[in-house]
Amino acid sequence: MAERRNFEVIIIGGGIAGASLAYFLAVRGVTDTLLLERETQHGYHATGRSAATLVEWDSIATVQRLKRLGGDFLKNPPPGFAENPLVDHSQVMLLFRDGNLGDFGKSVEGLRRDGVEFHELSGAESVARISALTPGDSARSILLTSDGRIDVHELLSSYLRGARSAGVEIRTGAQARQLIVERGRCSGVATATERLHAAWVVDAAGAWAGEIAQLAQAAPIRLEPRRRSIVIFDPPSDLDVRGWPFTISEADQIYFGPESGGLMLSPMDQVPMAPCDAVPDDETIAAAMERLRVLAPRLVPRALKRRWAGLRTFSPDSIPIVGEDPRVRGFFWLAGQAGFGIESSGALGQIAADLIARGATRMFDATILSPARFGA
Ligand SMILES: Cc1cc2nc3c(=O)[nH]c(=O)nc-3n(C[C@H](O)[C@H](O)[C@H](O)COP(=O)(O)OP(=O)(O)OC[C@H]3O[C@@H](n4cnc5c(N)ncnc54)[C@H](O)[C@@H]3O)c2cc1C
Structure with missing residues (x-):
């Protein structure tokens, strides 16, 4: 036909x-x-x-509202839409420390305005969730309690x-x-x-x-398409990372979280490039590991298991x-x-x-x- x-x-x-x-x-x-x-x-x-994560926070109010609306769909899809849950509610921790502490209050305000579920955490409470962190005395976090990884x-x-x-x-x-x-x-x-x-x-x-x-x-x-990379590696053998929230530190320009028994991390790179089948870049990853050495030195791996990159496209x-x-x-x-x-x-x-x-x-x-x- x-x-x-x-x-x-x-x-x-x-x-x-x-x-x-x-x-x-x-x-x-x-x-x-x-x-x-x-x-x-x-x-x-x-x-x-992608990093496959629902984070109903954003520094741009319009974007946060779109994420919030999209989050509603993912958390409550229509009956029969999907065969498995779309979000695992493993939680997302936004870390504020030297460099971005000033954004904490505004972020809390924006999350309240949009009705996002969250808790405020002290630095010590953040470390209680992720023992490998050394965020500094003044650090604070926002825990997005109903967010997490998307299937x-x-x-x-x-x-x-x-x-x-x-x-x-x-x-x-x-x-x-x-x-x-x-x-x-x-x-x-x-x-x-x-x-x-x-x-x-x-x-x-x-x-x-x-x-x-x-x-x-x-x-x-x-x-403008901009490259972003992700790497996967094993944590130290005595650390059980499976229950950790996905953690974002804008101050350190890294995010990381558990991924199939190991850890995934992104250097939060945003290198403009023409549309292509993007690949990660060694120097960008090495620089991110140096930043990880400051934030969570125990996590710096000897070897990577996987790495990839993709393009995020900006208006x-x-x-x-x-x-x-x-x-x-x-x-x-x-x-x-x-x-x-x-x-x-x-x-x-x-x-x-x-x-x-x-x-x-x-x-x-x-x-x-x-x-x-x-x-x-
Ligand atoms: C490393 C990384 C981490 C990310 N993390 C997250 C995250 O945690 N949460 C989140 O929500 N988002 C995340 N994103 C962003 C998210 O992946 C993108 O916003 C989203 O996938 C864009 O979807 P799209 O359909 O527009 O683009 P694409 O998935 O790129 O789809 C566009 C499609 O168009 C096709 N196409 C192009 N030209 C033609 C043509 N001429 N004819 C026919 N087909 C064509 C392409 O082959 C492609 O398959 C991340 C992105 C990256 C790279």
Whole structure:
């Protein structure tokens, strides 16, 4: 049977952004959708390389609200959505010490405002949770008591399963090479072999979203992919790290937490680069180990077990871009999810689906996310 060429919506990108949108569109009755993923598997890029953590705190208030809304979805998904829990509630500890102590009060205020569950901890109470820490006498922490690690595989496959069972067509190994734009309207995409038509073309291409927008001659919004790395190593044999909260120290520019019996750590690097299959860099990792030597000297490993890197993609104001392009009708942005695209997918996917299916959303002030905020 010949493959279909006309759809209501074509989504470019089968990471968490594209998959969540396909699912939430289907929930709203829009099932005439095609999801195109260039790789042979979903989640090969940023989505499959994340730290997989729900942290309902952020220094940008809008981002914190998106994480909070996304967290609600992860903690209370609709019945039948997933086969396993999406968050493990293993907790997240935000450490404040010399360098960022001044941010503690503002963070507490913001978490209260958004109704995030947390406890304040003294330095001694922080060390009681993570015995290897040497945070200094004045240190304090915020423990996010209902946050923790996300089962990203389960989340991504649940979005895809839900979309597929509602009739959404999902193609892998299918790259959008050109966008069809006529008289200021985007009406489809061209792959290597065919032209596909739709009323809406959605740019959910992660690090490549800027390139796709250029192909559509959309508003020239600068998206910046930045590399972030993660390493996995064993803790000292006499330390049981399994019950530790995931710990973030902005002052030391590292985060770490338990991962399959070992520890994962990120140097919190953010090196701008062109979209690519990102790989970690030795010097960045070595420098992070020197910072770990100050914060938790016992944890510095002799060897690493695994390492990887991925790209987090930022808009000019670090707030995601969701909405129809101000220049090219029918071209819809779902991009710039930076370092929180997994945890916020339950919010951003719904906001985008509302805007496409209904032209408006009650979930969020869509003007804050609109590409029009950067001008046409
Ligand atoms: C190291 C690291 C740690 C992170 N930690 C967290 C975390 O703890 N919590 C959190 O919520 N987020 C985290 N993030 C951020 C999160 O991973 C991203 O925000 C999210 O995955 C972005 O999803 P996406 O679908 O937009 O991008 P991607 O997952 O990159 O998906 C985009 C897809 O588009 C496809 N594509 C591109 N061009 C085309 C084309 N022309 N045609 C067809 N397909 C195309 C790509 O192949 C890709 O699969 C982290 C990221 C990194 C790198």
